[in-house]
Amino acid sequence: MLLPTLVTYLAGCAFLLSPVGEGCGPGRGYGKRRSPRKLAPLAYKQFSPNVAEKTLGASGRYEGKITRNSERFKELTPNYNPDIIFKDEEKTGADRMMTQRCKDKLNSLAISVMNLWPGIRLRVTEGWDEDGHHSEESLHYEGRAVDITTSDRDRNKYAMLARLAVEAGFDWVYYESKAHVHCSVKSEHSVAAKTGGCFPGGAFVTLKNGTRKSIRDLQLGEQVLASSGSDGGGELVYSQVLAFLDRDPSSWKLFYTIRTVAGASLSLTAAHLLFVSEGSCSEGAVPTLGTMRTVYASDTKPGQCVLVTEGKAGQRHGEGRLSRVTQVSVRGDRGAYAPLTHQGTVVVDGVVASCYAAVNQHALAHWAFSPLRLMHRWTGHTGSRANGLHWYSQFLHWLGRLLLDSQHFHPWGMAQALR
Structure with a gap:
């Protein structure tokens, strides 16, 4: 009897049951449809959160370039999501390589893009950089950053695209250029990425x-x-x-x-x-x-x-x-x-x-x-x-x-x- 009772209880209050259960660390509607929360597009040159990219409150410090021959190359995983267009101008598949955290956020963003603009897909113009095309200590060298547009390359959409990236959980989003939005994530093993809601054992x-x-x-x-x-x-x-x-x-x-x-x-x-x-x-x-x-x-x-x-x-x-x-x-x-x-x-x-x-x-x-x-x-x-x-x-x-x-x-x- 206990399990059915719990299920009934939870079903009756589904709106309020949230990721509060995350002792260390927490969709969409059930029943009556809620009115969507209005999202504010990012302004040109705005970044969120409002701190430098490689600080603790954003994506964290640079940890070193990853090459195909380095031990850390195993930290990268390819993204073959058919709902995302990868420019891949180098024809090496490098733009598809990224950390799992970056992949998760990108896939989530792809869904948001299709929901907001039917028939439009997310497009990645720059991903992992193995050729040194970015500035020194760029997170592109670690597969932790992507530059994105929409598939129709409509620049009027990019401000809202940046907001969608924030909502998708990217740790830092920058409406960097009229031609693209820059997004990055924390390191997979950084202490910042593993922060939740706990006390230390010595307390x-x-x-x-x-x-x-x-x-x-x-x-x-x-x-x-x-x-x-x-x-x-x-x-x-x-x-x-x-x-x-x-x-x-x-x-x-x-x-x-x-x-x-x-x-x-x-x-x-x-x-x-x-x-x-x-x-x-x-x-x-x-x-x-x-x-x-x-x-x-x-x-x-x-x-x-x-x-x-x-x-x-x-x-x-x-x-x-x-x-x-x-x-x-x-x-x-x-x-x-x-x-x-x-x-x-x-x-x-x-x-x-x-x-x-x-x-x-x-x-x-x-x-x-x-x-x-x-x-x-x-x-x-x-x-x-x-x-x-x-x-x-x-x-x-x-x-x-x-x-x-x-x-x-x-x-x-x-x-x-x-x-």
């Missing part, structure tokens, strides 16, 4: 007996300090660990470290949700109802306030108190863990955080995971496995890709889900 939680324990050693069924409030506020309680949405001891991740006036220091990946104050806040104050909201860790700024607690053994925890963020830095570390508690919140290294990532609303994410909490209540387990992405998270990834657009998702988190 600490507080158990019910008052002792502290590293997340890497945390076990299902243990009770950890969490917040009872849907916005991170409210009474601090002990909440049972129901599952790990992701547990990956070996992967290398990029973590944002949030430091506060109170001395708290929390590290979490870019797409993870963190509770911050709305407007001004007083150091050490208890937040009032409705003054907290969730933001992605990568969007946290100095001057905002987060909820902290000392979390020492033998003390009554009471409520989280506000502490102002003084610094946000970025570092790499190995191992990533995303515990899910019954409350949907967890206190890690003395800071109250959400258990969720990728989608920008904690309440929506917590609601989407209610079937998993129900399953635990009925059966006493959630079907967790030792390591890797939880099956329910994988299901939400799949469903979100079918049903939803990327409007409310973290760009890196959504990119991870679509890899």
